[in-house]
Amino acid sequence: MVLQIESPAPSIQAETWLRGEPLTSFEPGKVYIVEFWATWCGSCVDGMPHLMQLQEKYRESGVEIVGVAASERAPTADEARSTLDAWLTEKFPNLNYRIAFDSTGEMDKLWMEPSFSFWIPTSFVVDRDGCIAFIGEPTELDEVLPKVLNGSWRTSDQAKSADAERIAEGEPIAREQALKKPIKDRYRAAVEKKDWKTALSAIEEGIALMPDNLGFRRSHVNLLLHKMKDMQVGLPVMRQFVRDAINRNSENWMVAALDELFFPN
Structure with a gap:
């Protein structure tokens, strides 16, 4: 409700x-x-x-x-x-x-x-x-x-209008959050265990579901390059991530790409 x-x-x-x-x-x-x-x-x-x-x-x-x-x-x-x-x-x-x-x-x-x-x-x-x-x-x-x-x-009409607008904006975000939650939960549990293969499977499932999700895309790069050390697969993924950030002209995407290049967690 x-x-x-x-x-x-x-x-x-x-x-x-x-x-x-x-x-x-x-x-x-x-x-x-x-x-x-x-x-x-x-x-x-x-x-x-x-x-x-x-x-x-x-x-x-x-x-x-x-x-x-x-x-x-x-x-x-x-x-x-x-x-x-x-x-x-x-x-x-x-x-x-x-x-x-x-x-x-x-x-x-x-x-x-x-x-x-x-x-x-x-x-x-x-x-x-x-x-x-x-x-x-x-x-x-x-x-x-x-x-x-x-x-x-x-x-007041002002209160009713503001609340209706808030709900209309929030509903699609809530639906997306509900879709992401089981994937993110599985990913976090795998990362805690350093089970990189399971973590990668979860992130790839997330990208297949939401290919434009910045969090999933960044985690994909981070896993391949910095956790699994798989340069053969990870470098092309990183290059595509950078290209997408440039094409989007998005500050958030650019910052994420630069962080993964120079300041990975």
Whole structure:
């Protein structure tokens, strides 16, 4: 079921609360901003002072902000949690809103995936009745939040149009993600075991399904040249990757090609 305006808000299934008291349920009469973010996301970090300002400005109006760190990068969950805790202490010692940490993927499954939200930061506004009022970029909160508070947002044509557009854009991406997931899961499991033959089989299956997917194409080059050391097969694949990057005139493709040439992982 698609998570959208008027949907009941999912529950908060955080693994750990690093700042503020644990939030077990949404209190009727209060408005919550649930923001998914990460320390490695520049725009997320840049937006944190703004969230602090919103929390201070609207606290007396019953607004509570919850930052959900569900995408931290570290070898283990314990390391991710402790690193995040130290980062918060250093960067935002006076943070005035809750921070939840989750490495299980549960919060993404409850909030991000059913709402077709694929990037961070993403903000969810939960209205006074526990229903979703807004899903989108936090830069829009200055306009949206006052209208949520005065009760005019959810019934407005602007809100309905924006949500319909968001869903229409997200549905094809979600379908593609669903197709890629089993392939990527098989690839990652094989890479962890250094089973390069199985990893290559998974990537070639992905390319056959989505020949224009940058991630699959780059992984194909990386496997052949840098993991399997198969220069006979890998060099022609690399040359084709570079040609395609040039023909597309795409910065992302060019950066990926240059990285595989000079800075492979």
